[in-house]
Amino acid sequence: MAVFAKFGYRVVLNAAFHVVRDKIRQPDNDSPPLFGIRVAQPDSNYRALTILTAPTNLAGGIAVQMGCHVVFLPAPGDLTFYDRVAHHTGHTATLRGHVVSWPIEPELLYDQAQRS
Numbered sequence: 001m002a003v004f005a006k007f008g009y010r011v012v013l014n015a016a017f018h019v020v021r022d023k024i025r026q027p028d029n030d031s032p033p034l035f036g037i038r039v040a041q042p043d044s045n046y047r048a049l050t051i052l053t054a055p056t057n058l059a060g061g062i063a064v065q066m067g068c069h070v071v072f073l074p075a076p077g078d079l080t081f082y083d084r085v086a087h088h089t090g091h092t093a094t095l096r097g098h099v100v101s102w103p104i105e106p107e108l109l110y111d112q113a114q115r116s
């Protein structure tokens with residue numbers, strides 16, 4: 001919901017989000033897999049949206065953090081994102097990126113940019 005509120009319909013309805021939409025429709029199904037991690041975060045109210053820049057195989061993806069939980073989402077058009085994340089599973093990596101403000105109301109930034 002935070003990614004939708006921040007970026008808009010063009011992101012969440014993009015073909016790259018088919019894995020996410022399938023998982024929402026069938027949450028008990030193990031396939032398709034979604035990827036998330038737990039991180040040490042003393043503040044359970046911490047929220048962040050990060051556009052990943054590193055590691056390079058995840059660059060452009062979106063990390064959504066809510067407390068100690070981080071979920072990885074693809075960038076629009078990135079149809080192989082989850083395949084690359086799966087290959088990275090079990091490896092240690094430092095995530096880097098640009099943190100964008102958590103939406104407090106619909107911003108629909110990507111939708112607005114497409115109109116310009």
